[in-house]
Amino acid sequence: MEITATSVWTDLEAIRTQNPLIQNITNYVVMNNTANALLALGASPAMVHAQEEVANFVNIASALVVNIGTLSAPWVTGMEVAMQQAAYAEKPVVLDPVGVGATPYRLHTVQKLLSQSTPSVIRGNASEIKALVEHHVQSKGVDSTYSSDTAVEAATQLAREIGCVVVVSGAKDYITDGTQVLEVEGGHPLMGKVTGMGCTASALIGAFLAVNPDALPAATHAMTVMGIAGELAAAKSSGPGTLQLHFYDALYQLTLEQIEAHSRIRMLKTVD
Amino acid sequence: MEITATSVWTDLEAIRTQNPLIQNITNYVVMNNTANALLALGASPAMVHAQEEVANFVNIASALVVNIGTLSAPWVTGMEVAMQQAAYAEKPVVLDPVGVGATPYRLHTVQKLLSQSTPSVIRGNASEIKALVEHHVQSKGVDSTYSSDTAVEAATQLAREIGCVVVVSGAKDYITDGTQVLEVEGGHPLMGKVTGMGCTASALIGAFLAVNPDALPAATHAMTVMGIAGELAAAKSSGPGTLQLHFYDALYQLTLEQIEAHSRIRMLKTVD
Amino acid sequence: MEITATSVWTDLEAIRTQNPLIQNITNYVVMNNTANALLALGASPAMVHAQEEVANFVNIASALVVNIGTLSAPWVTGMEVAMQQAAYAEKPVVLDPVGVGATPYRLHTVQKLLSQSTPSVIRGNASEIKALVEHHVQSKGVDSTYSSDTAVEAATQLAREIGCVVVVSGAKDYITDGTQVLEVEGGHPLMGKVTGMGCTASALIGAFLAVNPDALPAATHAMTVMGIAGELAAAKSSGPGTLQLHFYDALYQLTLEQIEAHSRIRMLKTVD
Numbered sequence: 001m002e003i004t005a006t007s008v009w010t011d012l013e014a015i016r017t018q019n020p021l022i023q024n025i026t027n028y029v030v031m032n033n034t035a036n037a038l039l040a041l042g043a044s045p046a047m048v049h050a051q052e053e054v055a056n057f058v059n060i061a062s063a064l065v066v067n068i069g070t071l072s073a074p075w076v077t078g079m080e081v082a083m084q085q086a087a088y089a090e091k092p093v094v095l096d097p098v099g100v101g102a103t104p105y106r107l108h109t110v111q112k113l114l115s116q117s118t119p120s121v122i123r124g125n126a127s128e129i130k131a132l133v134e135h136h137v138q139s140k141g142v143d144s145t146y147s148s149d150t151a152v153e154a155a156t157q158l159a160r161e162i163g164c165v166v167v168v169s170g171a172k173d174y175i176t177d178g179t180q181v182l183e184v185e186g187g188h189p190l191m192g193k194v195t196g197m198g199c200t201a202s203a204l205i206g207a208f209l210a211v212n213p214d215a216l217p218a219a220t221h222a223m224t225v226m227g228i229a230g231e232l233a234a235a236k237s238s239g240p241g242t243l244q245l246h247f248y249d250a251l252y253q254l255t256l257e258q259i260e261a262h263s264r265i266r267m268l269k270t271v272d
Numbered sequence: 273m274e275i276t277a278t279s280v281w282t283d284l285e286a287i288r289t290q291n292p293l294i295q296n297i298t299n300y301v302v303m304n305n306t307a308n309a310l311l312a313l314g315a316s317p318a319m320v321h322a323q324e325e326v327a328n329f330v331n332i333a334s335a336l337v338v339n340i341g342t343l344s345a346p347w348v349t350g351m352e353v354a355m356q357q358a359a360y361a362e363k364p365v366v367l368d369p370v371g372v373g374a375t376p377y378r379l380h381t382v383q384k385l386l387s388q389s390t391p392s393v394i395r396g397n398a399s400e401i402k403a404l405v406e407h408h409v410q411s412k413g414v415d416s417t418y419s420s421d422t423a424v425e426a427a428t429q430l431a432r433e434i435g436c437v438v439v440v441s442g443a444k445d446y447i448t449d450g451t452q453v454l455e456v457e458g459g460h461p462l463m464g465k466v467t468g469m470g471c472t473a474s475a476l477i478g479a480f481l482a483v484n485p486d487a488l489p490a491a492t493h494a495m496t497v498m499g500i501a502g503e504l505a506a507a508k509s510s511g512p513g514t515l516q517l518h519f520y521d522a523l524y525q526l527t528l529e530q531i532e533a534h535s536r537i538r539m540l541k542t543v544d
Numbered sequence: 545m546e547i548t549a550t551s552v553w554t555d556l557e558a559i560r561t562q563n564p565l566i567q568n569i570t571n572y573v574v575m576n577n578t579a580n581a582l583l584a585l586g587a588s589p590a591m592v593h594a595q596e597e598v599a600n601f602v603n604i605a606s607a608l609v610v611n612i613g614t615l616s617a618p619w620v621t622g623m624e625v626a627m628q629q630a631a632y633a634e635k636p637v638v639l640d641p642v643g644v645g646a647t648p649y650r651l652h653t654v655q656k657l658l659s660q661s662t663p664s665v666i667r668g669n670a671s672e673i674k675a676l677v678e679h680h681v682q683s684k685g686v687d688s689t690y691s692s693d694t695a696v697e698a699a700t701q702l703a704r705e706i707g708c709v710v711v712v713s714g715a716k717d718y719i720t721d722g723t724q725v726l727e728v729e730g731g732h733p734l735m736g737k738v739t740g741m742g743c744t745a746s747a748l749i750g751a752f753l754a755v756n757p758d759a760l761p762a763a764t765h766a767m768t769v770m771g772i773a774g775e776l777a778a779a780k781s782s783g784p785g786t787l788q789l790h791f792y793d794a795l796y797q798l799t800l801e802q803i804e805a806h807s808r809i810r811m812l813k814t815v816d
Contacts, residue, residue, distance in 0.1 A: 071597070102600075103592075194580060194583065195576060
């Protein structure tokens with residue numbers, strides 16, 4: 001399918017009409033943000049992580065988002081069970097490997113999850129995506145220390161190895177299935193001063209996957225909406241505090257006209 | 273007692289004067305919202321869940337609010353201990369059975385809690401209340417798929433079976449002790465686009481129970497305040513992001529005049 | 545070193561330039577606030593608590609902040625391991641003993657942590673600091689029931705016993721190393737109606753310690769910035785909801801001129 005402002009809008013309208021149920025196993029820091037962003041977008045969020053119920057919930061959800069931001073052993077078990085059930089039930093899965101290069105525990109957890117099932121989309125910043133490919137990058141905590149540009153190759157390589165779509169988010173976002181690479185320009189530097197904007201992007205990808213099974217356009221649509229809502233919010237904000245609120249309002253109010261005026265998606269290249 | 277704008281105000285003033293300590297065992301998503309709403313109302317919130325300290329804390333708290341939104345085994349243990357201690361110490365308890373119809377684990381947990389002790393108030397949306405009565409409703413995650421109207425019967429039945437007050441919140445809220453049914457009109461559709469508004473309502477009920485031992489008026493007062501603060505906030509907001517903030521401000525500033533102008537409480541019926 | 549508006553600014557600029565990585569093991573209620581406040585200040589926050597990775601993370605962090613607000617056994621283990629690794633790796637540590645007087649479990653946990661390693665700074669409200677000294681104060685939940693004035697003696701005593709800097713926050717803040725006592729006037733009463741402002745203060749102290757190894761001025765600088773940002777935010781706010789957002793904006797925008805105009809730091813006394 002062609003990826004344009006119109007295709008972004010088509011998916012957004014589908015989310016607003018269908019209110020897909022998005023299951024999140026995510027970190028404590030961003031649960032509230034993620035839920036509010038999904039609600040503002042038009043989806044129906046649920047945070048369900050316990051191994052006792054996680055598989056039952058996958059069966060009624062339309063997509064699963066797994067985020068390793070505040071990891072501990074019981075949560076890893078929940079992630080494993082949920083991702084395997086999602087694979088079995090053919091539900092789309094987004095994996096957000098927060099700070100994967102920062103500790104061996106994070107790297108090993110992600111490696112274990114990826115050895116058991118294959119997500120539809122992996123979204124991270126450049127450091128995280130490179131760490132997954134290189135297995136030896138020393139990350140500076142959960143923030144990015146590599147530019148996105150140098151990570152496009154890593155993303156393409158990862159997408160091929162895993163067999164999924166990989167999103168590298170940054171000043172420009174790159175979305176690849178290992179063959180095609182799309183670039184989405186958008187957002188605002190102030191977004192980096194609000195916690196959980198990356199995690200929110202992953203959650204929005206989950207919502208788009210729930211209405212569009214084609215992961216490359218779905219992820220590209222999500223990143224486009226994320227960037228435009230951020231830009232519109234930043235224009236009204238005097239700092240990161242007010243930005244976060246205007247971001248939800250912008251998501252909630254987003255129109256086709258705004259998407260047409262602000263979307264900057266381009267096919268970067270097609271790798272053979 | 274007669275339930276009017278004046279009785280709402282009397283309880284609200286008591287909360288503002290006494291700053292009752294409200295213990296919450298609640299979900300990760302809404303802890304911050306709940307704490308901020310209780311502070312804005314005039315109460316003193318505390319989030320304490322570990323089995324090692326939960327009973328000690330019940331003894332110094334004025335009310336306990338238990339919310340199963342993000343359940344796991346250690347938290348269920350904390351809930352059991354706390355609710356039993358609250359029964360022993362004669363402290364009022366609010367139970368919020370978030371998404372109880374969504375998984376067997378949630379249903380079994382609530383059934384276990386209810387078999388061990390009786391809360392003062394159960395508050396849920398129509399799906400949750402119906403699931404508790406029917407034990408076989410397939411809920412769509414944590415959001416409501418039944419209208420409140422059809423749930424009044426379920427609420428009345430549940431109130432009689434359990435021997436507590438039941439609140440069904442929705443576009444209109446219904447509060448019943450199994451005999452009388454009160455209706456509270458208020459709120460704004462935009463509130464449904466902010467996560468945790470239902471959980472916040474449950475927490476506010478806890479604060480009202482702390483100053484008013486009569487659960488039917490206390491719960492009705494809380495739902496009235498919730499609705500009015502939501503209406504006032506929505507009038508100033510351009511979306512769900514700004515609504516959440518204005519909601520706290522409205523709670524904090526709420527006056528007798530505003531309550532008199534906006535409260536729409538009526539005795540719906542008295543069931544024999 | 546002399547503690548003035550200029551020295552506050554020097555540290556703030558160092559934070560904005562170096563973006564130090566601050567590891568937080570903190571409570572569920574305030575994780576989002578804390579992360580946003582650290583980002584707005586210019587630091588790089590990370591929430592990492594699992595025993596499997598907590599020590600690895602200490603090694604790459606510039607400071608560790610431990611907050612016992614929502615305690616449970618696995619988290620206590622994480623705190624123990626992290627604080628001992630921080631002592632070994634000579635990383636500064638802030639300990640926030642939230643509600644320490646409210647339950648034996650909290651008191652015993654803090655006693656255990658303090659028996660294993662010594663933090664650089666302990667920050668609490670007057671009740672918490674007194675509870676630590678007296679071991680028998682009955683706290684009213686997590687809020688303060690003692691005035692800060694009567695707690696200065698307790699803070700001085702605690703600072704000497706533990707061998708660290710102690711901060712008592714309240715309408716006026718007091719910062720002492722057991723010999724010198726500094727007073728910081730600032731803030732706004734509305735800050736008490738927003739959850740987690742004390743926890744945020746502890747996190748900011750962590751950021752200042754990351755750029756200034758001298759704990760007495762570092763903690764004083766942090767409390768000064770906290771108070772000024774709160775005052776500036778309150779001036780723009782109509783209640784606690786809007787205050788929280790303007791607080792982040794104020795932190796983000798804080799200028800030398802604002803610090804010079806609003807800082808009220810004085811050396812209260814030097815105890816022999």
